[in-house]
Amino acid sequence: MSAPSAQLLRHQRPFMAFWLARVCTASGFQMLTVAIGWQMYELTGKVLDLGLVGLVEFLPRLLFVLYTGHVADRYDRRKVVALCQAGQALIGLALVLGSGGGLTRELIFLLAFLLGSARAFEMPATQALLPSLVPVGLFPAAVAASASAIQAATIVAPALGGFLYAFGSVWVYAPTTLLYCLAVGLILSLPARAEPLRKEPASVKSLLAGLQFIRSRRDVLGAVSLDMFAVLLGGATALLPVFAKDILLTGPWGLGLLRSAPAIGALLMSVWLARFPIERQVGRIMFTSVGVFGVATIAFGLSTSFWFSLAVLVILGAADMISMVIRAAFVQLETPDAMRGRVSAVNGLFIGASNQLGEFESGLTAHWFGTVPAVVMGGVGTLLVSGLWMRLFPTLANRDRLHQPMTEPTEPPPRPFNAAGADPGSSADKESRSAP
Template structure:
């Protein structure tokens, strides 16, 4: 048995890991049930067809994306101005209130589409502040040399929770529709408690006296000026935006594979299961060579497995395709997250993490909108297959537009220019 990975020997990282696991498990359980309830309410209470109800899932993604788009610059600035652990705890507390509200209205059998959309949007508000604050904590509680291992372990927390959250949510919903939300609220409370003993993580002072609004958009400007970061972040954005299949999972579970909420939980957890296995491997045996090419190939493989899932009529084949899809997505996320964190100075990490988080959220939530619109035109199967093909195209196109990605051999950031050499050249 290999020795315990170095980051887990650090007390604060262990607490951070537990907090991340609990919060993500709560969030993923909530997300899968909200999506199922929107689709089920649209079909059962509003009498919508499959395509019309699938469009509601797309609109749900839009409802969650709008607050993310509007508040991401604010969230990044907050993470770079205030104690990051406190920001994460407050945002988790807001999400806990959303879970309690959803549990109450579900228990009262008083859910409507407008109410679900409103609470989903408030859930998006909480998530936009959690993301940058939590992402900026890890590099401050582990040494830089073991940050890739810490990111892999953090990904294990995220992916393992993404397996357990939807599966647990599906089975709890079958027992009592309100129970997933009560459980999510309890997990959010645990996350808040786990973060409390972690040493305070104060961001470095932001240089200069620029107006806060200018400081907020500096993260966008920094990414735009650094082609490497721009390529890495937008690769994930467009690949998942076009190729994401998760928005259609309620449709496949209810009306194509006919496996109900329990099956939906398994389908939603399958990508995370594959991702968790790969993240576990990388926690002990970190990726070290040809990281850029492997990231691009992983995105192309992600698209191919999306197409297999869309065409599948078998629950077992669907689960296998989703697990492989998640494994390939994990490889891409592992490389991109490590490169972004190690190529960003600490004073900018909150704002750059916010930009990266916005790209991830845009790819997920706007991907749901795109999938819903495509499903309304092509049907759910056609939408998923076309999206997978588009993701393959994105990987090929980005390898040409951003050759910096292909040339990334290791995680090491480029060395700063030698002052003497710079002086000589000038």
């Protein structure tokens, strides 16, 4: 039998449209991130402002977390995703119009908030959309392949964004706008949702169902919280402009390469995982990969060599991809379809906390202690979190498979989830998270 990744490419045309849309949106976002970060640092010269951009992007996920998942479960997920991508295209257009000199620190913060709002609604709808596009048997491979789309874009787009920025910021923002427009067309070409939409009103019980579900599944709670705290402490993405300019003594092109390096490792690992999905000892492998991520973070913080820093970031990206794919597949496979939007919204809040809020944490600690100490302390914190979570969630650490065989009995979800639209008989119909 052919590899799962080959089956996806040959037989799943909707998945390929989804995959290409992910390439476009990931490319657009990475190019925006490089340009906005460099422009903000040039404008103010303050490390703290780089962290504040991440915080402003994260705030919408926190403010709207109860509604983003409900929207994904109540409305056509294709249209929700397309509308959010259209909004991000308009943000790119606004940056094009402001690139002539009208961009201020405050305007960048405003656009970052709007960008974060669009992504807050897009993420749970996108994650909940993927399981409906492929058979259950191909789903772990689909998660890895979907992640590879993001990483492929993350390799090329930051370097391209840094290169184009040398000619002016408009050369970054204009292509970004076009990429988002192309993604809208690809998403709208996907087949409509086969199951009838659940039109229950937005009650408190329904909005909180995602939180209740995760809280009731201890291993799911452990998986998503591990991602949040490990990457929250270990992420140094927001400080890359400082490393590029002041420590490694390079320019925008070097910043682009530094941002691309983790994606190189992640892409290579995602291609491997799409062809050879992890099937056994998933808990032990996940925690080991988080530990490697922490060690690589420490090594990057101590490095003064540009090429060694690139190599360490490649290892960091590969380790992060292993843990991300395991967590993504595990969370979705443990969640009934009617709940996937709300669970993905809560999961997205955890992911956002580890990324955007992690950028704020990095900027703040760098402001207090210095750039290098901030990154090293973050790597040490990641190692401590990994060890602590192994003790707090022993069944997750010792988990052998992503999901139990269908022949084994499973506990039905608690009563509140029935009221919120969950199907207690659908525990065998399981599926994933993503890229991210």
